[in-house]
Amino acid sequence: MPSAATLHALSRFTYGWTPALGREIERAGGFARWFDAQLKAGPDDAFTRSSGTWWSSVNASTAELWRRHNAGVETLWQADANYQRWALVRRIRSPQQVREVMTELWEHHFHVTTEGSGSALFRADYGRQLRERALGRFSELLKCAITHPAMGVYLDNAASTAKAPNENLGRELLELHTVGVGAYTEDDVKDSARILTGYRVDTWNTWRVSYDPASHSVGRVKVLGFTDANASSDGRATTARYLDYLARHPRTAERVARKLATRFVSDTPPAALVGRLAKVYLAHDTAIAPVLRALLASAEFRAARGAKVRTPSDDVVATYRALGVKVTRPRHAESAANAILWQCGRVGSYPFAWPRPDGLPDQASAWATAPRFLASLDVHYSMCGGWWPKRDAAYRAPASWLPVTKKRPTVRFDRLVEHLSRTLTGRPASRRVLTVACQATGCRPAERITRTHPMVRWNLHRLLTVFLDSPAHMTR
Numbered sequence: 001m002p003s004a005a006t007l008h009a010l011s012r013f014t015y016g017w018t019p020a021l022g023r024e025i026e027r028a029g030g031f032a033r034w035f036d037a038q039l040k041a042g043p044d045d046a047f048t049r050s051s052g053t054w055w056s057s058v059n060a061s062t063a064e065l066w067r068r069h070n071a072g073v074e075t076l077w078q079a080d081a082n083y084q085r086w087a088l089v090r091r092i093r094s095p096q097q098v099r100e101v102m103t104e105l106w107e108h109h110f111h112v113t114t115e116g117s118g119s120a121l122f123r124a125d126y127g128r129q130l131r132e133r134a135l136g137r138f139s140e141l142l143k144c145a146i147t148h149p150a151m152g153v154y155l156d157n158a159a160s161t162a163k164a165p166n167e168n169l170g171r172e173l174l175e176l177h178t179v180g181v182g183a184y185t186e187d188d189v190k191d192s193a194r195i196l197t198g199y200r201v202d203t204w205n206t207w208r209v210s211y212d213p214a215s216h217s218v219g220r221v222k223v224l225g226f227t228d229a230n231a232s233s234d235g236r237a238t239t240a241r242y243l244d245y246l247a248r249h250p251r252t253a254e255r256v257a258r259k260l261a262t263r264f265v266s267d268t269p270p271a272a273l274v275g276r277l278a279k280v281y282l283a284h285d286t287a288i289a290p291v292l293r294a295l296l297a298s299a300e301f302r303a304a305r306g307a308k309v310r311t312p313s314d315d316v317v318a319t320y321r322a323l324g325v326k327v328t329r330p331r332h333a334e335s336a337a338n339a340i341l342w343q344c345g346r347v348g349s350y351p352f353a354w355p356r357p358d359g360l361p362d363q364a365s366a367w368a369t370a371p372r373f374l375a376s377l378d379v380h381y382s383m384c385g386g387w388w389p390k391r392d393a394a395y396r397a398p399a400s401w402l403p404v405t406k407k408r409p410t411v412r413f414d415r416l417v418e419h420l421s422r423t424l425t426g427r428p429a430s431r432r433v434l435t436v437a438c439q440a441t442g443c444r445p446a447e448r449i450t451r452t453h454p455m456v457r458w459n460l461h462r463l464l465t466v467f468l469d470s471p472a473h474m475t476r
Contacts, residue, residue: 006031007426008305009296011476012264013038014097016318017426024095035296038098039135039289047093054089054329054337055082062121062207077116081341083124084114084351088340089327091317102134102288103127105263107352110145110177111359112154114352118203119154126150138256138286139247146173146243149201149209155357158201162217165193172357174223179251184224191221195228195242198235211236224249247286253278259362260291265300266307267363273300308476309364312347315376316340319383319468322424326394336393343379343389348372373474380468385461398460399451413438414445420463425472437466 002010002022009031010017028034052058057065057079068074087107091100107130112119119126126148133141145151151169152158160166170193174184184192198216202208213233221230221238226245230238246252257277261269276298277291284290295301310318320327320340330337344350348367354360382388386395403419404411411419417437421429429437434445440462441455449456455463467473 001422001428002031002426004305005302008302009035010426012301012308013101013296015091015100015314016321016473017424018321018324019423021097022426035098038096039292041096041099041135045095048090048096051089051093051329051337052086055086057082058086058124062209065121066207075116076118076120080114080116080120080123083120083127084353085330085337085341086124087127087351088313088317088344089337092320092325092327098292099131099134103131104351105259106130106134106141106145108354108359108362109259110141110151111352111354111357112150113354113357114350115355117154118201118207119150121207122148122150122153135289136287137247138252138281138288139244142177142247143240143243146177146196147199147239149199152199153201153203157196157199158203160193160197160199161215162194162197165190165197165217167193169193170196173246176358178246178255179224179249180255183251188223191223192242194219195221195223195230195235195239198239248282250278250282253281253286256281256286257291260295261300262362264292264295265298265304267365270300273298306471306475309368310474310476311360311362312349312367312372312376313344313351314476315347315474316343316379318473319380322468322473323383323464324396325383328392328394330392332391334389335391336389339389339391347375347379376474377465377469380465381461384464384468398456401460401464402449402451402456404451410448410450412445413441413443413447413449416449417463421467421472424464424467425470427472433466433470436470437463440466 002025006025007017010021013035014021025031025034028037057074060068065076065079069076087104094100107127110130112123112126114120114123129144129148130141133144146169149158155169155172156166157169160169167189171189174188174192175181194217198211198213200210200212200215211234216233216235218230218233218235221228223242226242228238228241232238254274257274258269261274261277265273277294280291280294325336327336341350349360360366401420402411402416414434417434418429421427421433438445441459443449443455
């Protein structure tokens with residue numbers, strides 16, 4: 001059984017405990033070595049590559065997506081939905097768990113909403129590009145996100161010109177992505193917008209992506225401590241210098257440090273921890289891995305067990321992982337790989353669907369409500385029974401959950417509860433869990449359970465939900 005410290009770290013840096021994950025850590029030689037290997041993740045794993053082909057829109061070109069939308073074959077809204085689904089099944093099955101967690105974090109930080117608008121034509125590639133850089137340097141992430149056509153279309157930079165600069169992206173770059181509110185002036189916003197002119201998309205026509213020197217606003221610019229002659233009509237070099245400056249700004253370091261501490265430590269991370277992580281970020285030239293290592297080694301992280309609540313989508317993904325549900329290529333609208341998106345919506349939040357450019361907040365106050373909790377219980381109950389979603393998904397047979405053999409065909413109920421607790425949560429069963437398990441099933445602690453016991457045949461779902469409805473599953 002993993003240590004409490006390992007389970008705590010896994011609850012923050014993966015999408016949920018599984019016995020297979022435990023064996024993977026053992027083979028790696030312990031959590032520290034496993035985590036180090038995760039930070040050095042190489043090319044996409046086989047499942048990520050194969051599952052990306054389940055929906056044609058995930059790998060389709062912009063021209064093909066636009067043609068399919070106009071033909072009524074697959075709308076932009078459907079293309080966005082399919083990217084959301086791909087992200088969810090990756091989280092369930094990908095062995096590169098830390099990369100998936102960090103990809104989600106950056107996709108919220110550099111948020112481009114999945115709302116079926118023009119950005120849908122570029123959204124899957126945007127997600128792939130951020131995923132590729134998720135464990136690298138923030139400076140590279142920043143340049144990738146800000147100059148990508150998905151961001152340009154979403155925040156109107158794709159239509160920004162020298163004659164009519166649009167300030168949306170120039171402002172959000174400062175306010176949301178780097179230095180934060182209070183660090184800049186309106187003049188900074190104006191020059192920020194001027195620097196970013198030239199990155200064009202022929203929206204609602206050909207959707208051709210280009211850099212147009214004629215659209216770039218030339219002339220001296222000043223944003224915070226950054227100044228540049230900006231003399232060339234090709235402003236891409238100026239943009240790169242500007243984004244490099246912002247990535248290495250102390251206020252950006254603090255913002256990134258707080259983002260990581262909020263995600264991995266607590267909803268209100270200690271200022272001292274944020275300050276230390278910001279120093280690590282600057283000392284390592286915006287590299288993310290050293291900051292994650294410092295965070296993991298901190299006393300604040302060790303003291304934060306159970307302090308975070310799983311988001312709605314995290315809860316759904318963790319439920320698939322805990323129950324060992326095998327999701328396969330979708331062949332119907334109701335297939336599990338498709339229906340998982342509706343499950344997330346039912347619990348309270350579709351992935352990347354936050355309506356504002358600030359991205360989904362990482363504080364429990366945004367979703368830890370009574371309706372959300374009740375919706376989670378309903379999803380747990382349906383999946384523990386294997387009732388929905390059922391198409392193209394393989395659930396474990398009820399009897400397979402019993403630790404019995406031909407030589408030992410029975411197990412005491414209290415020992416079954418202990419076995420299930422360790423299997424589903426990685427933790428030993430507490431006295432309270434045993435009490436609730438007895439109440440949920442009507443079984444006594446010493447009762448002998450076999451494969452044909454009525455509880456196994458008809459009510460095992462009631463027992464399984466005890467563990468998924470508990471804080472061990474609902475928190476991270």
